[in-house]
Amino acid sequence: MSDINSELQALLTNRQEIESLMLLEKERRGVDKNHLLFVGMANIANYWWCAMRSVLETKRDELTFFVPYLTDRLSYAHKLGIIDHLPTNSEKLLDIGDDISWNDIVQLLRERKADRIAFASLSSFDEDGNKVTYINPDLPEQLRTQERMRLESQGISIGNIDDTPPLLRGKILEGTRSECYPTIRWNFEYPPYVIVGVPDGIADVFVYEFKTTQSQFLKRFVKPVAQAQADLYGYFFRRDKKRYQIYVMEDEETETFESDIDKSLVEQTLRDFERVDSGWIPPLPVAWKCKKCDDALSQVCEKRIPKKEEIRKKQKEEKRKAKTEDPLSKRAGKRRVKREDGLPDFDSQEDLIAFAALVKKLDDQRIANCRHKLGLNKTCPYCDVCPYLDPEW
Numbered sequence: 001m002s003d004i005n006s007e008l009q010a011l012l013t014n015r016q017e018i019e020s021l022m023l024l025e026k027e028r029r030g031v032d033k034n035h036l037l038f039v040g041m042a043n044i045a046n047y048w049w050c051a052m053r054s055v056l057e058t059k060r061d062e063l064t065f066f067v068p069y070l071t072d073r074l075s076y077a078h079k080l081g082i083i084d085h086l087p088t089n090s091e092k093l094l095d096i097g098d099d100i101s102w103n104d105i106v107q108l109l110r111e112r113k114a115d116r117i118a119f120a121s122l123s124s125f126d127e128d129g130n131k132v133t134y135i136n137p138d139l140p141e142q143l144r145t146q147e148r149m150r151l152e153s154q155g156i157s158i159g160n161i162d163d164t165p166p167l168l169r170g171k172i173l174e175g176t177r178s179e180c181y182p183t184i185r186w187n188f189e190y191p192p193y194v195i196v197g198v199p200d201g202i203a204d205v206f207v208y209e210f211k212t213t214q215s216q217f218l219k220r221f222v223k224p225v226a227q228a229q230a231d232l233y234g235y236f237f238r239r240d241k242k243r244y245q246i247y248v249m250e251d252e253e254t255e256t257f258e259s260d261i262d263k264s265l266v267e268q269t270l271r272d273f274e275r276v277d278s279g280w281i282p283p284l285p286v287a288w289k290c291k292k293c294d295d296a297l298s299q300v301c302e303k304r305i306p307k308k309e310e311i312r313k314k315q316k317e318e319k320r321k322a323k324t325e326d327p328l329s330k331r332a333g334k335r336r337v338k339r340e341d342g343l344p345d346f347d348s349q350e351d352l353i354a355f356a357a358l359v360k361k362l363d364d365q366r367i368a369n370c371r372h373k374l375g376l377n378k379t380c381p382y383c384d385v386c387p388y389l390d391p392e393w
């Protein structure tokens, strides 16, 4: 590892230093430290899953977009021969990369090969936390046997990919089923944001995106996200076309889609993302998305659909409140001023009307009862002002 790479590694593992560099960069750009500046293309595309979630997630993960922004500027500057060491001064460090042009990025991309990181086996953890190794199912028979023998000779536990939970299997297969193109990560100024992205592939005329989903049902919801993501990549990485694929695990099939980059959709998505970031409350997604939403996000989401237990808790609370405020409830007596005859006291007709409205809201059936029993029997002292006895009412 060259010196500069060691320096970079040391910098990137110092979270405190990275955080203060991000704040300094915001200050240099005149951006309030609480405002979003660094965003990711994949997160913006998630607008098409849930607009609120895409913004909340981006805000929460902003540092994870600043890190690639900084890393790429420093490491590409080194590759291009612009620097041979990292300056210790923070301002100077943040200046590095200002003079990297689009042509430089094109040049760096050209030097990259379309090599998939082919793996013979991949390790993961099962539901009980045990490490399990899976052999790449797409390896030729002979190589699979060799790999099995190698793992067995080392006493490594080999998992059966068909028994793997769907999500994990999808992740494993993604590494083997997607098409292979060179790619590069880079960031783009798009005020008020700096947008970081890395397509799954960049060919001469198109960008490539690969997604995995569990079922045909979910594919309907994943497709707009994949499409928006590919459009964003094409827009920023200057390609006219997109090619995206969705691997549906239940069918073990990959569907391929190809079309021109939809620039107006990209601009619309970016505008709407910014509107939500500025406080606009977007329409709700379908209810099951909220139920599956990340707990931490749904706690801060203003649009979230309450979970079942929360609905039950709220209903219980409302019931308790209604009982307390209900003038005909025994518990209500504790709250209101009592007349000598035991009926609730009202200072004005408005109070009574408000009271009546409350009663109506609480229990329409009870009003009907009142009308027949109290109203007609003239046992209620408020009949002359009671709106429920007005025939027009």
Ligand code: SF4
Pocket (backbone or CB within 6 Å): 050, 051, 052, 053, 054, 056, 284, 285, 289, 290, 291, 293, 294, 297, 298, 301, 302, 303, 304, 305
């Ligand atoms: S709770 Fe629902 S609306 Fe809120 S971020 Fe999650 S999915 Fe979106």
